[in-house]
Amino acid sequence: MQTLTTTSLQIRDNQLWILDQQALPQQKNWCPTPDAATLVEHIKALRVRGAPLIGLSASLLLALLAEQGMTQPELAQALELLRASRPTAVNLMNNLDRMKRALAAPQYASAMAEEALRLVAEDRALCDSIARAGSALITPGSRLLTHCNTGGLATAGVGTALGVIAAGWQQGKVQNVWVDETRPLLQGGRLTAWELSELGIPCRLICDSMAAALMAQKQVDAVWVGADRIAANGDVANKIGTYSLAVLARYHDVPFYVAAPHTTLDSDCPNGAAIPIEQRAAAEITGVAGSFGAVQWAPQDIDVWNPAFDVTPAPLISGWVLDSGVVTPEQVQAGIFQPASR
Template structure:
């Protein structure tokens, strides 16, 4: 396998390494990933996160193991274990399906390596295409807002929503960005803020519950978020808190865009009600933990409801920014997403 490098993934001399995102922004530590159990653990702990990055990371591991001589049957079993690691992120399922096809080839090891490399480079290209389409929507001097982390840490390329924002910044549009902290795991505060500093994007970090006030004051011109799965009718699942932003955006008449590659579209989901929503450990809400340590502020046995994602209905979306273009509500209603069958 050739050496590949992304912000959160890299392969060197036939070995896979993952940047531990739970230690950011204060520590950058690369972890070796050689087994399926290690990959599943990294995904569940969110050491590796972001729908595209999860799918690509899982496939790179399968390719590394194929190159090491692991049997076809074992790799198929590995693939099914990896598929179940993050139920909401459809990119993982789609990428695993591609790898399973490769594993059916007579020379399955070389086919698996070629497939994983192709998926990596495909995502890089898709990110560039999304960035171009989305940045064209941004006007000079606009104040933008985003939620969670959708940059290079979440993909093999420049990112989805943050890729759009970064390109608008590179184009000299004099933008400013409001970054939601993104409770309960603070991906905005820990990760997006870190990426913005690396990229030189002017930003301010806000608590999630401050977005409404900013919109009411006219200090948000446009919102860009990512997606982990888009249903056939345009409903989409994204990090919990996205739905709230969409409701606020409609009330305040702020354009609201979802940015994702076409590989995030799941035509097997007719609408958002059938998208599986991952429930996570209650300790994530009772307190906070990361490279800075751990703090618990709630009673240790406090009952917790902790969905990792929520579903935003298509009726609240201004436009869907995919690698193939920008689509309106009318486009979605006409069934434009069926082209990705």
């Protein structure tokens, strides 16, 4: 397969390499990913993360394995192993469905390579379209708040919600970005703050619990988040804490926007209650570990509830910004999940 480079993925020497997002921003480590079991471990450890990027990494790895001579039954087994690695993010399922169809082709190795590269190119184009549609909703002088990480680290392109924010900054309409630290694993504090700083966009890091005070002081003009799955009724699953922001935004009359590609839509999922929510390891919130060692701040045997995502009901969302345009609350209430413009 041809050489490929995105912010977080590389294909070189006929192998997939993953940028370790757990090591950022202090270190930029590229991890070799020779097989499906290794990629599953990377996904579960959140070395590779972001709904679009997870799907793309799985697709590229399968294509590489096909080119290296793996048989159709072996590839089918690897595909299903990857499918089970992240239950909430529907992009993974959608991408793997397309790779499964390519796997059925007579010349399956070339068909899978073409499909995987097509998915990467499509994701880049989707990100650009989302950025254009979303930036039109940003008003001059905006102070925006975002949650988790939705930039180039999570996609093959400029990102989803963070791509919108970057486009608004380039148009001279963004004054400042408030960055939620985002539990678990502080992906806002580690990744979004780093990406915004790299782009030269003014930002300030806050603890998740500070958003209400900011909104009460009228320091937030809009909230922009991404999505791991959008149900047919418009409910959205995203990183834990997103629902809290939507409730706060509604109370304080702050617009709350969701930016995501159409590949995040799940027409077979009727509502948010049907979205599977991944539970993370208790150790992620009972202490911290790193090169400095490990620190435990909670009682040793404390019981923990640690969902990775929550669900924001559609009535709390001001607009769904897709690559095909903006979907309004009125359209969703009418049962028509189609963009207002193309």
